[in-house]
Amino acid sequence: MDRELLIEIGCEEIPASWLPGLTAQLAAHLDARLAAARLTSDRPAESYSTPRRLTARVAKLAERQADHEELVTGPPVSAAFKPDGAPTPAAEGFAKKYGVEVSALERTNTPKGTYLAYRVRQRGKATVDVLADVMGGLLRDLTFPKQMRWDAYLEDGKGDLVFARPIRWLILLYGGRVVPFVIRRTELAQGPLVQDVRSGPNTYGHRFLTTSGRAGRAIKVKTFDDYESRLLENFVILNRSERESKIRRELETHARKLGGRVSPSTSLRAGPSTSLRAGGVIAEQALLLQEVPDLVEYPSVVAGHFPVEFLRLPEEVLTTTMIHHQHYFPVVDDEGNLKPAFLAVTNTQGEKPEVIARNSERVLTARLRDARFFWDEDRKATLESRIERLSTILFHKKLGSYREKAERVAALAAWIAREAFHKPDAAADAERAGRLSKADLATDMVRELTELQGTMGGIYAREEGQPETVWKAIYHHYLPIGVEAHAPPSRQQLGAAAVTWAAVSLADKLDSVAGMFAAGERPTGSRDPLGLRRQAQGAVKILADLPELTGVTARIELWSLVAQAAKPWDLSAEPQQAARTFIRERVLYLFEQRGFDARNIRAAVPPSLDRVDMVEARKKLEALAQMSGSEALRGVATLFKRVKNITKDVPAQAAVASGALKASLKEPAEMTLLSELESRAPGIRRASERGEYREAFAAIAALQPAVATFFDDVLVMADDEKLRTARLALVATLRDLILDIADISEIVTEA
């Protein structure tokens, strides 16, 4: 009979940001462990978490392991018997290992020959007898961003059991009965106050709240339903989405009572805001809403106010203080303006919510008072005067201080505006914004609210009267980061600063990437401590959307920018190659994230970064996506691999074959291809130059009948050398025409 498996790992408070990942890991690892133990269940494991517990349940798990049969291969027969037919020591050893006579062994034929073999038959064990191993494996499987030792080990011979936080209790129930399992404590720690953790039937409710008896007492459970409802009685909402919806409901109710609103979705519906950070605040609130359900077991919301005088602080300072430092939700009125109020999600059903509210108000007010002090003090000195101080703040030990970084960013930003964007008028402001871009790192406000780097510099620049082209470039220069999480500012938010922003933002990111590669710092696997992937991702993203973001339409070769950024370091061949590979991967990733077909991406992004222009690559991908139904284009693409192969020793052709070569061609199919090429090539090139890739690909597709007939009817590798050369030249002309736009042979490869 199938029975229910219930596991609860009772923990001290696990970091909120880890819980979603751990919950997923728990179910996946449990399923894998059960499968490996040959225990079948009707459906995959369910998993749940709160800050103090990781819970998994399998509703119906088989009572026994499946029987196991396996043929174990021994020595080859050729080495198993002596000439007289007696078994060799190898054969005897193998038989002995399984406790049988050599005569009892089977023979099995393999591609490598005939081998002795033994058929292992194992009757499945009772599930209760294997669950302890499953549990031990499961505890070992879980991985954490940072793990701790807590004087615990398992009796599996693998030593210390590291975990997220100390485990305080463990439920391991199968069919309502406890399966014995123990986490041992080391000899050095063990004593009256430090004990082994033994599996049991008991869970624990909320730390402070309970409907009856004393909070913190053991609650005995038998089934998952029982467990979930007993937890609820004891103020633990096991299901994360239920916690989240309780939070949402209460936030909305309280916000309405305050005459405002908080929900990010409501703000979004309000339409484009003129607020500089509207998008940012919404994103941050959404992130906060993602985090709070993992900080609490029984959420409820309290509302508080702060003195209205603090509303004269920049909105960014207020929201950052509330959201990042206190985990409070700001409240806005119908116009999107902040109200002097906030909502706090608490982990309690307080006897006195008003007391919690008053205390929270005092904490927030104290922080805001600090912020006001910084705001008043910081504005007594200009950003320019802070550059000196930047020389005491280290950017990277091999790359110098932030002062040096700011100087590089300034020079690079000016170069980008002038040389890459062809906007010489913007160069001076880009340079100034670049020079001041890091100055806020030396302000008290940013030292305290580090999340506001850039933003604060922009605000201070605005306050001291820098033009919009400068202050907004500073304000937004850290954006975008990564692929979609922190989107670039909108054209509307950038106003006059679009070009200077793009120049400074690119300069900052490319300087970091090029510099770090020069310094030998590279992301490996999941490790990217300096966030270079996100930096590079941000840079290629700006470039891919440059016309829409800034109105700049100049064609820009990606590597030319990186090469310019790398100039201060003289990147040698090896790091240069590594940087090229790294950036190309970011390009491919960006396009994949945008949903383009991987084959099309390979076609549109040439292997060499010198030839990658992000905007053109993007347009080619958009055109290829529109052309995906074109059988003719696929037809040309299919033949294109042959085109490339056959001409791989033929150099690039300057123009369609010379008159002399042309004169050698005589077959109708080759004459047709020649005339098709001659008539269509100029149009294809013009379309490509204008960036009208759909038109270009359509014209290439129109070559399909001529190309197909050519390869059907004509033998390119003719015996006559002159004829062969002429035909190869013809094919190479076709090759160069198409390759100049995209390697379309890729679009028909197996994905």
Place this chain on the structure above:
Amino acid sequence: MTLQDLILKLSAFWASHGCLLQQPLDLEVGAGTSHPETLFRVLGPKPWSVAYVQPSRRPDDGRFGQNPNRVFKHHQYQVILKPSPDEVQQLYLESLEACGINPRQHDIRFEEDNWESPTLGAWGIGWQVLLDGMEITQFTYFQQVGGIDLAPISCEITYGLERIAMFLQRVDNIFDLEWGGGVTYGEVRLQEEIEQSKYAFGQVDMPAEEFAALHRELFDKYYGFAGTLLASGLIWPALEHCLKCSHLFNILDSSGSIGVTERTAYILRVRQLAVKIAHAYVEATVPAAVSEG
């Protein structure tokens, strides 16, 4: 509850749970962790439970007595439990109740906050404890000190005494706290705060270069002598001189006397000394100790 009552309550609570009541380290340090009652006792296998107040200097936090929340010197109540008992969080919550904080009437949370001291080669895993949104305690399971893996693991509970007292007394300015018997924190400490802040930021009748040179020289002398003490097998005095270096470095930093490359070099020097001292302590106190790292 006055500040001194709070100290008495915490002391009574932790004494009743087996802690020795120690006295503050009579040296200038930034936190209770620097006290040998923590730094040394958490090394090696010997169980040790201790509680003490530690006046803690953070030159960079000096605000000339003008900021209601931030001061050059504050007071920590430091508890070390080795090994860390299973019920340590519950014990901690009971200690708050002993101070008059009823957990059922407040929102008390343990939020991830790990601790690391680059100068001591030490780190741990833990939380900041929030009381209605205010950080009142740092709670850390030490993992390494002086680059040495710890076994058993010690738990460090560091209460911010002024914070908790401000909460209990409902005052918004630290200088309005009642220290005891009707005397305010301001009466006890304001003048000291003003003068210490001036010193920390180099506002001394002495050219800045001389100020910097003097402190560098002091650093070098103490540093050199700490090495001599260590070589003489005098580990406790060596630690004290190492801590003096650490404080001098903080003053050099807050007064803007050192540049960026130098700053890193100073941190590294203190760390190397602290690591050597920690190893020497383990070798001297743990029979047949095998030094690690």
